[in-house]
Amino acid sequence: MVSSVLQHESHLHLYGCLDAKSLWAITEERSRAYATRFHWFLSEYERVTGRKPDPKRWWTGEEQGFAEFKSIYICDRPVSFDLFQAKFNLLIALFPPNPHELWLPNAVFSHHAIQGGYKEYRTFLPLYLPANERAKYLQNIIELAQRYETSSYHPRIAISLMRNNAEAWEGYRFLRQFLDKHQNLAPMVTGIDFCASEQGHPPRTKKDLFHHVRADNAQRSHELEILYHVGEMWQDISIASAARWCAEASALGAHRLGHALALGMDVSSIGGGKIRETKLEADEHLAWIRNHLGDLQESGFGPNDYQWLSERKESLTKGDFVDWSYDDDLIDHTSRFQDAAIAMVAKNNPIVECCPTSNIRIGNLKNSRHHPLRRFLANNLRVVVSTDDPGVFAISLRDEERLLKKDFQLSDQALVTMNQTCLKIFET
Numbered sequence: 464m465v466s467s468v469l470q471h472e473s474h475l476h477l478y479g480c481l482d483a484k485s486l487w488a489i490t491e492e493r494s495r496a497y498a499t500r501f502h503w504f505l506s507e508y509e510r511v512t513g514r515k516p517d518p519k520r521w522w523t524g525e526e527q528g529f530a531e532f533k534s535i536y537i538c539d540r541p542v543s544f545d546l547f548q549a550k551f552n553l554l555i556a557l558f559p560p561n562p563h564e565l566w567l568p569n570a571v572f573s574h575h576a577i578q579g580g581y582k583e584y585r586t587f588l589p590l591y592l593p594a595n596e597r598a599k600y601l602q603n604i605i606e607l608a609q610r611y612e613t614s615s616y617h618p619r620i621a622i623s624l625m626r627n628n629a630e631a632w633e634g635y636r637f638l639r640q641f642l643d644k645h646q647n648l649a650p651m652v653t654g655i656d657f658c659a660s661e662q663g664h665p666p667r668t669k670k671d672l673f674h675h676v677r678a679d680n681a682q683r684s685h686e687l688e689i690l691y692h693v694g695e696m697w698q699d700i701s702i703a704s705a706a707r708w709c710a711e712a713s714a715l716g717a718h719r720l721g722h723a724l725a726l727g728m729d730v731s732s733i734g735g736g737k738i739r740e741t742k743l744e745a746d747e748h749l750a751w752i753r754n755h756l757g758d759l760q761e762s763g764f765g766p767n768d769y770q771w772l773s774e775r776k777e778s779l780t781k782g783d784f785v786d787w788s789y790d791d792d793l794i795d796h797t798s799r800f801q802d803a804a805i806a807m808v809a810k811n812n813p814i815v816e817c818c819p820t821s822n823i824r825i826g827n828l829k830n831s832r833h834h835p836l837r838r839f840l841a842n843n844l845r846v847v848v849s850t851d852d853p854g855v856f857a858i859s860l861r862d863e864e865r866l867l868k869k870d871f872q873l874s875d876q877a878l879v880t881m882n883q884t885c886l887k888i889f890e891t
């Protein structure tokens with residue numbers, strides 16, 4: 464057997480790591496224990512797909528039942544983000560955070576211990592739990608990860624915060640206090656993550672929080688990195704705005720950008736398509752270009768481009784919205800803006816976390832040719848590769864490596880470099 468190059472991954476969502484077989488074995492029992500939540504999952508699934516899953520069929524007969532279950536849980540082809548979320552809801556329904564019951568992290572850690580390497584798991588801080596229960600939950604989950612630590616397997620935890628500022632600040636303050644109090648656990652916690660829907664949450668709203676986190680880091684022996692999912696969704700902003708969000712997030716101090724698809728995706732993949740953006744965000748975009756013309760011009764994006772976009776925006780504005788229509792001119796303009804934005808991101812030198820399978824299945828990219836990974840590498844961005852939700856996608860890092868070699872035609876050396884970049888996250 465050929466051994467794999469990629470050993471470490473920094474972008475995993477703890478719940479999405481649960482493999483289908485382990486989950487299937489426990490669904491009947493859990494669906495009774497959490498009946499109301501389970502019904503919520505069933506009705507949400509029906510709302511998105513138009514058909515209600517029939518769980519009784521999951522539990523009749525070993526082979527047939529498991530196949531039925533997998534057709535509901537596994538996301539093995541390109542689907543809408545809503546359908547992915549509907550599948551993920553099963554995990555949310557059956558595993559409410561509970562400090563005294565860590566079945567799910569146990570199952571994930573024991574499964575991944577066989578694979579080894581550094582693996583960083585993001586999980587939400589349940590603000591709705593009373594503070595003492597919340598602290599216990601954090602403590603127990605981190606201590607559990609600690610117990611799985613061996614010379615070959617190194618689980619790490621990152622804490623996901625809500626995107627809205629009030630909850631983000633509350634979660635962050637709680638986490639800092641917790642880590643100050645439990646300094647022995649601090650090395651197991653790598654960072655804070657923002658991962659829920661990006662819609663309505665531009666990175667600029669996180670300026671104060673990011674500044675605060677970095678100031679706190681400077682005073683402590685243990686740093687919390689800022690992990691920021693950005694540019695993964697562009698349903699309601701232009702590709703250029705979503706690329707700008709990536710540049711903004713890195714300028715504001717995010718250590719790692721999750722996905723950043725819009726920063727480098729092949730814009731021609733949506734050729735002929737339309738995106739409706741608020742006039743407000745389009746105006747933000749133009750203002751940002753004006754404020755950064757010096758930097759942008761270094762990459763050849765100049766005042767004429769600004770003028771062109773400004774006029775195009777005026778002609779496409781209807782009331783409070785701009786209906787961008789991706790003809791050849793807009794594709795070319797956006798692509799050149801991406802080049803300039805990539806150059807600006809490169810100066811800040813964040814790590815970009817690419818999850819190719821996830822991006823192709825739920826990131827609205829039609830295929831690997833449209834994925835930004837090669838463009839990022841060509842522009843000397845620091846890139847690492849992860850599986851994101853390997854349980855829901857039914858993949859492992861080894862599958863990702865195969866994909867990178869076959870469809871992305873990456874060399875062994877490129878893979879070695881990405882693996883080392885990932886290792887450095889954890890060893891510094």
Ligand SMILES: [Zn+2]
Binds near residue numbers: 474476658692
């Ligand atoms: Zn993710």
